[in-house]
Amino acid sequence: MSADIERKRVVLGQVGKVHGVKGWLRLNSFTTPPENILDYSQLLVELDDEWQVLEIDQHRQQGNGLLVHFIGFDDPEAARNLTGLELVVDAEQLPSLEEGNFYWHELEGMEVGNEAGEIFGVIDRLMETGANDVLVVAPSANSIDDRERLIPYIKDSVIKSIDSGERRILVNWEADYLE
Secondary structure (H helix, E strand, O other), X not given: OHHHHHOOEEEEEEEEEEEOOOOEEEEEEOOOOHHHHHHOOEXXXXXXXXXXXXXXXXXXXXXXXXXXXXXXXXXXXXXXXXXXXXXXXXXXXXXXXXXXXXXXXXXXXXXXXXXXXXXXXEEEEEEEOOOOEEEEEEOOOOOOOOOOEEEEOOEOOOEEEEEOOOOEEEEOOOOOOOO
């Protein structure tokens, strides 16, 4: 049990509504592109306060979305127990990225400061806006104030450097932006 607690888990999607009478479900994928979630035949869900493995045995496109069938969930009543659950994998299962690229979960918790030495807080989460991703920076014990900041994740112009060892991000951003 303690090994489960220590593992970093990453949410890849969420189970949607039941589709049809054979236990098929809509799948809301958070991967880019959405079909990449199908690379993980086994996904974890927390069901009844326990981690359980779900295995996709069939899938198909429907419009812009995905439909999946999980082994052992062969009727709408059984499948309905999965609706709304987050689908996760252990972070170690994610493919390696090229140097200088990061998964969102790797950035969460990093301290964010500017070139003037001001600390804004730590990354609470990231948001996808279409134009670019946005860092949601929550105040911390070391931050200059108690403001939450939204900082665009634009490499080179706003994001000056990321030090994964020190867990710090240096940004070209002023404390009074967007006030």
